[in-house]
Amino acid sequence: MYSDLPRDQHAIGSLMAQPDYMEEGDDLIKPKKLHNPVKASKSHQELHRELLMNHKRGLGTETKPELQRVLEHRKREQQIRQKKVEEEARRLKSPFEQELLKRQQRLEELEKEQEALKDGTENAPEFIKVKENLRRTSILDAGEKEV
Numbered sequence: 001m002y003s004d005l006p007r008d009q010h011a012i013g014s015l016m017a018q019p020d021y022m023e024e025g026d027d028l029i030k031p032k033k034l035h036n037p038v039k040a041s042k043s044h045q046e047l048h049r050e051l052l053m054n055h056k057r058g059l060g061t062e063t064k065p066e067l068q069r070v071l072e073h074r075k076r077e078q079q080i081r082q083k084k085v086e087e088e089a090r091r092l093k094s095p096f097e098q099e100l101l102k103r104q105q106r107l108e109e110l111e112k113e114q115e116a117l118k119d120g121t122e123n124a125p126e127f128i129k130v131k132e133n134l135r136r137t138s139i140l141d142a143g144e145k146e147v
Helices: 009-015 042-057 066-091 095-122 126-146
Strands: none
Touching: none
16 A cells, blocks of 8 residues: 555655745845844943843842832831831720720611611501501500509
8 A cells, every 4th residue: 555655755855845935046036134123223232231241240130229229118117117006006995995986886786776677667567567556655645644
């Protein structure tokens, strides 16, 4: 089955298609490599030269200017101080403030309970509401008679 195919490289090469760009033609225009305007600029060349010199000297390219480092250090210190002040303010509450917080929490809980009761009575049928009103009036009438 494969015996009728040629075995040597020359014969295999003749079976494959040859690319067009391999042909040498005098009438074809040869492409030129385009120049990069960034690399051609003087500022880029000077910057590249400076980076090479710094690399040879062993200076890191990631070092920041002194002013930037000082400003970052001050900002970091200020944030740390501010966090400490906030933490101390949270920890050192006076007993008066603590009692106010407890009272506020109790009032909020009572308000939630009252809202829950109101929601329960609002959803109740009308005859239950009327019955509750009658009870209130009968209790008030009994209280007036005693006085």
